[in-house]
Amino acid sequence: MTELKLPAIRFWLDTEFRSAQEQMSLDQATFEMARKSRVATVRFYHWNQPATTVGYFHQFSGTEGLEPFPIRRFTGGGLVEHGEDATFALVIPPNSAISQQRGEERYRWVHTALADALLEAGVGVKLESSPMPLSTGPCFNTPVTWDLIDSETGAKLGGGAQRRSSGLVMHQGSIRLPAALRRPHSAWIQDFLLSLADTIEPLHQGEIEQLIEESQYWRCKRFATSEWNRWPDLEEV
Numbered sequence: 001m002t003e004l005k006l007p008a009i010r011f012w013l014d015t016e017f018r019s020a021q022e023q024m025s026l027d028q029a030t031f032e033m034a035r036k037s038r039v040a041t042v043r044f045y046h047w048n049q050p051a052t053t054v055g056y057f058h059q060f061s062g063t064e065g066l067e068p069f070p071i072r073r074f075t076g077g078g079l080v081e082h083g084e085d086a087t088f089a090l091v092i093p094p095n096s097a098i099s100q101q102r103g104e105e106r107y108r109w110v111h112t113a114l115a116d117a118l119l120e121a122g123v124g125v126k127l128e129s130s131p132m133p134l135s136t137g138p139c140f141n142t143p144v145t146w147d148l149i150d151s152e153t154g155a156k157l158g159g160g161a162q163r164r165s166s167g168l169v170m171h172q173g174s175i176r177l178p179a180a181l182r183r184p185h186s187a188w189i190q191d192f193l194l195s196l197a198d199t200i201e202p203l204h205q206g207e208i209e210q211l212i213e214e215s216q217y218w219r220c221k222r223f224a225t226s227e228w229n230r231w232p233d234l235e236e237v
Contacts, residue, residue, distance in 0.1 A: 004097055009197040012043045013184035020051035020071040025219035027089040028074055029211045031170050034091035042090040044184050050083035072229045075172045077161030078139045085174040086182045094167025108146040110171055113195035121188035124151040
């Protein structure tokens, strides 16, 4: 069990298979929704094809030839290869004890809840509690402190990236799981959310439609543009 809990979380278990541009645009729209509502909000989702995302401050070298070209996330972290992962974006409002914690403490808080839920689902997982250096390669190659690892092999199973902006915190998480456990209505997801908050409530259909509509703005403004994905303006946005 986690030490702290949010009073409430609104959630969307997105059943559509979407592209990387769509996913990052919807994550941004989720952030904006939580900014206005001041209520923690999370979306779980999956991918229509293998995709790669990179952290906000990632600098491409001239030798990188990844296809399709990676989409830059709003959060930090490194290069993440998606497709066989359960992926989610959690936005924590500024008026919570969680958002005031240091980044490492927030990271441990999220991953402790994940580990507890996945253990209940029969996944052999534990937290990497040893001090580990930050990885400079693909994120799933090497775990960092408080990542999820296979309890037998030590291979990395889950990680995440965070960003604080306007007092809110976004955590984008990725967990490599068998297909049956990546389904949006898997029981462990509800267990995970209930470990984070006292009450959980799904977004209403009208709110989901609003998110999708607003995501089109962010897709055109950021995530479908070479200016954002290849040569970003690294000023605060």
